[in-house]
Amino acid sequence: MRLVVDLNKCQGYAQCAFLAPDVFALHGEEALLYDPRAAEEQRERLARAVAACPVQAITADGLDGAGGATAEAGQGESGGR
Amino acid sequence: MVADYLERLRREGRIVIVGASLAGLRAAETLRAEGFAGSLTLIGDEPYEPYDRPPLSKAVLLGRASARHTELPHRREIDAKWRLGVAATGLDLTAKRVRLADGDEVEYDRLLIATGVRARPWPKEEEARLDGVCVLRTRDDAARLYQRLRSGPRRVVVIGAGFAGSEVASACREKGIPVTVAERAGAPLVGALGGAIGAVAADLQLENGVDLRTRVTVTALEGDAIGRVRAVHLSDESVVEADVVVVSLGSQRNTEWLTGSGLGAGPRGVACDAGCRAFDFRGIVTDDVFVAGDVARSPHALFGYQFLSLEHWGNAVAQAETAAHNMICHGADRRPHLWMPAFWSSQFGVNIKSVGVPPMGEQLMITQGSLAERRFVGVYGHQGRTVAAVTFDNARWLEFYQRQIEQGAPFPVEFPTVDRRPEGRQPVPADFPDPSLPTHGPTVTLSGYSPADRQLVFTPARH
Ligand SMILES: Cc1cc2nc3c(=O)[nH]c(=O)nc-3n(C[C@H](O)[C@H](O)[C@H](O)COP(=O)(O)OP(=O)(O)OC[C@H]3O[C@@H](n4cnc5c(N)ncnc54)[C@H](O)[C@@H]3O)c2cc1C
Numbered sequence: 001m002r003l004v005v006d007l008n009k010c011q012g013y014a015q016c017a018f019l020a021p022d023v024f025a026l027h028g029e030e031a032l033l034y035d036p037r038a039a040e041e042q043r044e045r046l047a048r049a050v051a052a053c054p055v056q057a058i059t060a061d062g063l064d065g066a067g068g069a070t071a072e073a074g075q076g077e078s079g080g081r
Numbered sequence: 082m083v084a085d086y087l088e089r090l091r092r093e094g095r096i097v098i099v100g101a102s103l104a105g106l107r108a109a110e111t112l113r114a115e116g117f118a119g120s121l122t123l124i125g126d127e128p129y130e131p132y133d134r135p136p137l138s139k140a141v142l143l144g145r146a147s148a149r150h151t152e153l154p155h156r157r158e159i160d161a162k163w164r165l166g167v168a169a170t171g172l173d174l175t176a177k178r179v180r181l182a183d184g185d186e187v188e189y190d191r192l193l194i195a196t197g198v199r200a201r202p203w204p205k206e207e208e209a210r211l212d213g214v215c216v217l218r219t220r221d222d223a224a225r226l227y228q229r230l231r232s233g234p235r236r237v238v239v240i241g242a243g244f245a246g247s248e249v250a251s252a253c254r255e256k257g258i259p260v261t262v263a264e265r266a267g268a269p270l271v272g273a274l275g276g277a278i279g280a281v282a283a284d285l286q287l288e289n290g291v292d293l294r295t296r297v298t299v300t301a302l303e304g305d306a307i308g309r310v311r312a313v314h315l316s317d318e319s320v321v322e323a324d325v326v327v328v329s330l331g332s333q334r335n336t337e338w339l340t341g342s343g344l345g346a347g348p349r350g351v352a353c354d355a356g357c358r359a360f361d362f363r364g365i366v367t368d369d370v371f372v373a374g375d376v377a378r379s380p381h382a383l384f385g386y387q388f389l390s391l392e393h394w395g396n397a398v399a400q401a402e403t404a405a406h407n408m409i410c411h412g413a414d415r416r417p418h419l420w421m422p423a424f425w426s427s428q429f430g431v432n433i434k435s436v437g438v439p440p441m442g443e444q445l446m447i448t449q450g451s452l453a454e455r456r457f458v459g460v461y462g463h464q465g466r467t468v469a470a471v472t473f474d475n476a477r478w479l480e481f482y483q484r485q486i487e488q489g490a491p492f493p494v495e496f497p498t499v500d501r502r503p504e505g506r507q508p509v510p511a512d513f514p515d516p517s518l519p520t521h522g523p524t525v526t527l528s529g530y531s532p533a534d535r536q537l538v539f540t541p542a543r544h
């Protein structure tokens with residue numbers, strides 16, 4: 001599964017790092033490091049992190065196993081489509 | 082008539098996007114999300130599908146992610162024809178055709194230019210070819226540099242202490258590799274954040290064991306008998322032995338393929354209006370050519386309509402969304418690209434974030450925290466207005482300052498702050514270098530002025 005974090009939005013609250021510690025980690029006080037390619041066995045945890053992020057900064061695809069679909073709770077910075 | 086044209090365009094038109102990276106992909110997704118049903122072609126000279134670059138200088142160099150696996154997640158199906166591994170080499174505005182390096186031609190009804198920038202190479206070609214001399218822009222660059230760092234170099238020299246160079250130095254130190262950073266200015270990050278904040282970045286580097294050399298330039302790269310780099314010569318006559326040299330001297334815009342097309346494209350990028358429509362060289366806006374991302378230069382209403390070139394991830398996403406929207410809707414429904422400039426960097430374990438346009442600021446005020454603790458909010462002012470803010474490990478405050486900037490809040494800031502230290506009471510010079518001197522650093526460049534303004538030349542006041 002691929003993922004990207006909009007680090008302009010990210011507030012370093014670290015919910016994702018608690019829920020999926022093999023994918024996300026805080027580096028220092030609030031800088032977030034993550035692996036943009038999460039392993040298959042991380043699916044559940046990654047889905048929970050995406051849902052839990054308070055600012056909807058995480059975009060991931062392949063979460064439903066279909067490969068193309070996307071889980072993204074929010075939209076880009078500029079909002080509407 | 083116009084309505085008919087747009088209806089047809091949306092139903093069966095041909096949209097071509099040149100540059101298959103962050104801006105190109107997000108634009109393609111937005112086009113489909115907004116109902117574009119015609120044919121969509123993405124042309125990219127890299128042989129890879131769109132991938133994310135920020136991890137390349139961070140997680141990848143630290144070995145926490147693979148350079149080969151930073152492909153961007155797709156927000157939706159885009160049903161596009163991909164032409165990857167082939168460069169666009171020319172544009173015919175009259176015939177509405179893009180020429181490709183393999184001799185092919187692709188016709189369009191509307192075109193989006195998203196060709197971004199590339200790393201500025203070391204200017205002396207022979208020295209640049211020495212084994213061990215690297216740049217960092219693509220995933221291939223990152224894979225090569227990662228291998229070099231893994232093989233345990235005696236010392237790495239980074240030329241240029243902008244964000245990218247500083248991030249590379251940070252990764253080296255974290256891996257225990259000796260690193261020297263050579264910077265022309267008086268401190269790292271000076272072009273982007275000014276000398277006052279640069280001094281903090283310098284302390285951060287020194288404390289983490291970087292051999293930081295400022296106010297020097299690199300005069301030569303020296304190779305050994307079999308063509309490997311072995312030493313770096315500096316303008317203060319010192320010589321630093323190294324077997325990896327990372328050239329981090331900023332970027333060059335990928336506009337060469339537009340030479341002679343009649344577009345207003347050149348070394349400073351492709352100029353466009355606030356709706357992302359490209360200008361031709363006469364300064365007249367085109368109807369069918371749009372621009373987004375690092376290659377674009379567009380006027381921003383909040384910053385005096387100055388043309389901003391923003392080499393920022395968030396800008397590429399937002400501008401791509403706006404350009405795509407505007408490509409397939411009526412004039413009245415078009416949106417201006419009013420994105421508030423913002424970026425992040427992480428280095429030496431510190432999260433650095435900014436909103437607004439720091440290089441516009443003449444003065445800086447620390448409104449929270451303290452420089453000495455490396456945990457603070459700095460606010461930049463220009464002619465009595467708040468124009469930018471930077472945080473070191475204090476990201477939660479940025480949103481507040483973003484709103485201040487949007488509202489044109491006065492500077493020096495008037496509100497009482499929660500933990501203001503003595504150093505925050507008075508604005509100090511932000512200390513940006515003289516813009517007329519050559520520099521490689523700034524991630525924001527200010528140039529030109531609004532077409533509506535009579536002034537022909539704009540030179541920001543500096544001292
Ligand atoms: C190492 C690194 C770290 C970064 N870190 C940060 C960060 O921490 N925060 C931040 O805000 N930003 C960061 N950035 C900047 C961010 O990655 C860019 O702003 C973003 O990639 C811009 O996207 P783009 O699509 O406009 O351009 P690009 O990503 O440059 O893509 C342009 C694409 O077009 C292709 N192309 C060029 N010419 C042609 C042609 N003639 N024909 C066909 N294709 C062509 C290029 O090869 C490239 O694939 C970083 C960049 C790098 C390199």
Ligand code: SF4
Binds near residue numbers: 005011014015032057
């Ligand atoms: S949960 Fe969201 S805001 Fe918190 S660190 Fe993760 S990405 Fe950032």
